[in-house]
Amino acid sequence: MIAPEVLNEWYPVAMASQIRAGQRRQTQLLGQPITVVLTDGAIAVQGPTGSFPVIERFGHVWTCPGTPAHDLFTVPEVDQPGRRLVDVGVVRVKCSPLRAVENFLDIAHFPFVHTDILGAEPHTEVNRYEVQIREDTDEVWATKVTFYQPQAAKSAEVGIVTEYMYRVPAPTVSVLYKTCPVVPGEWDVIGIFVQPLTEELCDVWPYMALFDDVTPMAELIAFQQMIFLQDRSILENQIPRLLPLDPGMEIPTQADLTSIAYRRWLKKRGLTYGAQMVAA
Amino acid sequence: MIRLYDYVLSASCYKVRLMASLVGLKLEHEAVDFHPGLEHKSAAFRQMNPAGTLPVLMDGDLILTESTAMLVYLARMSGPEWLGPDTPQALAQVQQWLAFSGRLAASLGRARLHDMLLYPGDIDALRRDGHDALxxxxxALTERRFAGRDWLVGDAPSIADIACFPNVALSQxxxxxxxxxxxxxxxxxxxxxxxxxxxxxxxxxxxxxxPAPVEV
Amino acid sequence: MTTRWIATGLCHDLPNGVVMAGRWHDTELAVWRSASGKLAAWKDRCPHRGMRLSHGFVRGETLSCIYHGWVYGTDGGCKHIPAHPSLVPPKAIRAEAFSCVALDGVLWLAPADVSEAPPRLGGLRPVRSLSLTCGLAALMAAESALAGKDILRGSVTFGGHAVEICLLVQPKPDGITLHALCGASADLVAVSRWLEALRFKAEEKVAE
Structure with missing residues (x-):
């Protein structure tokens, strides 16, 4: 049985442009077969016993297999004029959807996994940053995160200290805001939308809203796919595949404050699909 | 400058990027939106390569669409030692491995596209064929080691090794x-x-x- | 008499400065050799975020996790956490060690509390390791000259010569891995090809 807390959340299930182009996507959500299809000009999601509610936002199709507990989150920055919106496409990963999100919240791996791009030795230190659970929106936020990056974005020419904010607005979603190398004072927005197929298998949809008028779209997509595929070989080799929520199974440090908050937030809200509750 | 129509996640494109780097040749890269855009299947792209496959290598009037041929071209241009020893046996063995690399792409490469980018395929059969090739x-490599050799052909790395390496290294x-x-x-x-x-x-x-940046 | 030691590979396949995946029954391990040749085998997960340590890298006398670069000494203790360069890692952060011994060209694994020494295979020459998708029964059915359980021995004739063969059996979830040794004067290429043929026959027995 899947907990109602899990069923009542919104999940990404397709790229809207592909469904609008007439593609039909047969996939899974929380272990149930679903179909995403265009019917009479509207996108519909059909579950095993009927259709699910649909929201089209951030270029993707979102659905809720239960009764939506709240509206799907918003990212006001996405609507700013001048941003390029980039659908990066789907990548399947054999891991818990929660591990995929947690990895996205992590910066300490940059020098070892995204070497010479998002990080490089000897610049490995993670400075103290702030983490909070915002009560009004019930979201996990990390702010004042800074890290030295050799090539922070496709548009970045030289190494810079990048500032980040991380946000978890839904159990299988994270959005980050990072220093924009092109427009000072603005944030580039990068999201990771994770569709939980099962507790140990997910389809991941990276997404970007950037200020960058120069770089061709194919290069923007390639850059983000490169970054995410560097993570994939990590995600498929973490043991256990489920995310342990009980302390003791894995040892965090101060650099992992966001991940600690995310795990607590999941546990407190009963969002345990893809989690391991008892140390094996 | 030699131009490579390139996709960052393609093992075949990587083969060519790796070869170019090893022989010290700088390529002009043209990113193609293979996924999710399927740009390589577009009419415009097929005018250049009717097969609708990546990579494509262009140098003046020369257009190459098979990655193993690109290895030969880059090696002959900038690092002829990568072609392997100039003996009948070695030349034939290099050709043998270049052809064999196609079997790696058809098995391990297809399994990777299936698991990663949701391409259709009989995954059990693809993996089984992959293991057969491995x-x-x-x-072959075991027998080479008995003879004190580290590489597929001759005493040094060659295009044979580079042709086989990507799909093997990415098999996971x-x-x-x-x-x-x-x-x-x-x-x-x-x-x-x-x-x-x-x-x-x-x-x-x-x-x-x-070396470690910090002595532990 | 049975031993708790299980062969996980041959020494020539684990040079100094390299890490590989090993297995003791169902326990997956990272087996590695430091720059000076010290051997260690640990459960294949970093205590930090569960990443396989067999994907890590060896620098000098340490093994680092590929995920966040946590550095472990040959004793299993965490020596350095790159995200906090000035922190001395607490003693509690350590990899879970197994016993690992290199003997007669073979890498042996056993739980840390093992008291006996691994079996001796003096006078034999390591050949190669190879995995089979079938079990021991099919292998025995394919070659009647071999006898034993964890360590199969026998004199096998091929190419007109009798060759002494020793196969160390490592169980796996989907079959077995054989670590093969042969008489000191045997031709390695011939033995390797005989092993390929044996595997073909054994796997065919299952298909029948």
């Missing part, structure tokens, strides 16, 4: 692990340790090649 490669992306192939593992380490080696997503940097 067994052949393992047996398609659910095929190399734990059972010790000779392949050491051969792969030798390739990754080469001067001017470049990685791609799925093949991480050999951090051991650089």
């Amino acid at each position: 067994r052949e490669l393992e047996a 992306d398609g659910g095929v692990v190399l734990d059972d192939y010790p000779a392949i593992r050491l051969w792969s380490l030798s390739i990754r340790s080469l001067d001017r080696f470049v990685e791609m997503p799925g093949i991480h940097r050999l951090h051991e090649l650089r």
Whole structure:
């Protein structure tokens, strides 16, 4: 049985442009077969016993297999004029959807996994940053995160200290805001939308809203796919595949404050699909 | 300048990027939106390559659409020692491995596309064919090691090694692990340790090649 | 008499400065050799975020996790956490060690509390390791000259010569891995090809 807390959340299930182009996507959500299809000009999601509610936002199709507990989150920055919106496409990963999100919240791996791009030795230190659970929106936020990056974005020419904010607005979603190398004072927005197929298998949809008028779209997509595929070989080799929520199974440090908050937030809200509750 | 129509996650494109780097040749890269855009299947792209496949290499009037042919071209241009020894046996063996690399792409490469980018395919059959190919490669490399050789042909790395390396090194992306192939593992380490080696997503940097920044 | 030691590979497949995946029954391990040749085998997960340590990298006398670069000494203790360079890692952060011994060209694994020494295979020459998708029964059915359980021995004739063969059996979830040794004067290429043929026959027995 899947907990109602899990069923009542919104999940990404397709790229809207592909469904609008007439593609039909047969996939899974929380272990149930679903179909995403265009019917009479509207996108519909059909579950095993009927259709699910649909929201089209951030270029993707979102659905809720239960009764939506709240509206799907918003990212006001996405609507700013001048941003390029980039659908990066789907990548399947054999891991818990929660591990995929947690990895996205992590910066300490940059020098070892995204070497010479998002990080490089000897610049490995993670400075103290702030983490909070915002009560009004019930979201996990990390702010004042800074890290030295050799090539922070496709548009970045030289190494810079990048500032980040991380946000978890839904159990299988994270959005980050990072220093924009092109427009000072603005944030580039990068999201990771994770569709939980099962507790140990997910389809991941990276997404970007950037200020960058120069770089061709194919290069923007390639850059983000490169970054995410560097993570994939990590995600498929973490043991256990489920995310342990009980302390003791894995040892965090101060650099992992966001991940600690995310795990607590999941546990407190009963969002345990893809989690391991008892140390094996 | 030689132009490569390129996709960052393609093992075949990587083959060409790796070869160019090893022989010290700079290419002009044209990113193609293979996924999710399927740009390589577009009418415009098919005018250049009717097969609708990547990579495509262009140098003046010359258009190449097979990655193994590109290896020959880049090596002959900038690093002829990569063509292998100039003997009838060695030339034939190099050709044998270039052809064999197609079997790796058709098995391990397709398994990877299936598991990673949701391409259709009979995954069990693809992995089984992949293991069959890996067994052949393992047996050959084992015999090479008995003879004191680290590479597929001759005494030095050649286009034969570079042609086979990408889909082998990326096999785990398609659910095929190399734990059972010790000779392949050491051969792969030798390739990754080469001067001017470049990685791609799925093949991480050999951090051991650089000293620790902090003495522990 | 049975031993708790299980062969996980041959020494020539694990040079100094290299890490590989090993297995003791169902326990997956990272087996590695430091720059000076010290051997260690640990459960294949970093205590930090569960990443396989067999994907890590060896620098000098340490093994680092590929995920966040946590550095472990040959004793299993965490020596350095790159995200906090000035922190001395607490003693509690350590990899879970197994016993690992290199003897007669073979890498042997056993739980840390093992008291006996691994079996001796003096006078034999390591050949290669290879994995089979079938079990021991099919292997025995394919070659009647071999006898034993964890260590199969026998005199096998091929190419007109009798060759002493020793196969160390490592169980796996989907079959077995054989670590093969042969008489000191045997031709390695011939033995390797005989092993390929044996595997073919054994796997065919299952298909029948």
